[in-house]
Amino acid sequence: MITGYYCTNIFSEQAKELIDFYREVLGIPFIKTDVDESNGVYLGFIENAPTLCIWDCRAFNAQPTGHQSFVFQTDDLDLTMESLRNKGVPLSEAIxxxxxxxxxxxxxIDGxxxxxVELV
Structure with missing residues (x-):
């Protein structure tokens, strides 16, 4: 029987760059790593809660993960968009x-x- 949700794995050919994107551009906190700073890195907001884990698919001879959709929450979307634009991140129109x-x-960077989202 399923008792909880642990993480979402992303296997990437550019794991280090993807980790940098989530940590540096989006500001998702580092939780822990299973391997090193560029492989098996868990990102999230709360210890012992579901995380996003990024793996170097070449290190494990695995195929890159298919495209996913991740939803993150903010208290002020306009301020978050301004910060992302200042970092050169292309954004859709806000709706x-x-x-x-x-x-x-x-x-x-993997697509x-x-x-x-801001809950209004």
Whole structure:
């Protein structure tokens, strides 16, 4: 029986760069690593909660993971978008949805979708 959700694995041919994108550009905190700073890195916001784990697929002779969609939350989307634009990140137009989110989309360096939402 399933008792919890542990992590989402991303196997990438550019793991170090992808880790840098999530840590430096998006500001997702480092939790731990299974291997080193560029392989098997767990990123998240709370210890012992589900994380995003990035692996170097070449080190494990594995295929790159197919594209994913990750949703992150912010308290101020306009301020977050300004910060991302200042870092040179291309963004979609922000949209306010009737169901209560204000959100923007972008892509990481592997082509995964990143959605940043403010709950309104």
């Amino acid at each position: 306010r949805y009737d169901w209560g989110t204000y959100e923007v989309r972008l892509s990481d 995964n979708e990143v959605v940043v």
